[in-house]
Amino acid sequence: MASTKPDVPAWLGFYNGAEHIMRLKGRxxxxxxxxxxxxxxxxxxxxxxxxxxxxxxxxxxIDLAIARLMPSRTGHTSAVEPEAAATAALEAWELAVQTGSGRNQRRVRELLPQLQPYRQLGAVRTLLEAAP
Incomplete structure (x- = not known):
């Protein structure tokens, strides 16, 4: 959603979009x-x-995968969702490969050690095989 104000540079509208505000809020x-x-x-x-x-x-x-691996604010690990995290990370990996984004590929690889304990789960195993 681009800015409609004439005194705001057009490129700035990219960052003012609601979708970007939500992703930055999440990060x-x-x-x-x-x-x-x-x-x-x-x-x-x-x-x-x-x-x-x-x-x-x-x-x-990737940020979503990280969030899904976080324990609750009280420290309970029941909030950890490794399968959902792996699913998000796998989609992120595929997009990072598609765009040639080395940074996003690196960020996915940085998640892999946290997912190793859950390697018996199908989505985690698929991710570990896809992102060597």
Missing amino acids: CLVRLGDGAAAVTALEEAVQALPVHYVRERSGTL
């Missing part, structure tokens, strides 16, 4: 340690991102 919530709130924001962002924002979708899916 901030991950950094603040609020995985549950981050999942909500990042899922909304993934739904809102236009299909042609491939690299942004990949990065947002």
Whole structure:
């Protein structure tokens, strides 16, 4: 959604879009340690991102995977969703390969050690095989 104000540069409209605000909000919530709130924001962002924002979708899916691997704010690991995290990370990996994004490929690979304990799960195994 581009800005409609004449005094705002057109390129800035890219960052003012609701989908970008939601993905940046989700990334901030991950950094603040609020995985549950981050999942909500990042899922909304993934739904809102236009299909042609491939690299942004990949990065947002990586953040979503990270959020799904976070314990609850009280430290309970019951909030950890390794299969959902692996599914998001696999989609992110495929998009990162498609766009040639070395940064997003690296970010997915950085998640792999956290997923190793869950390698018996189908989605995790698929990711571990796809992102060597």
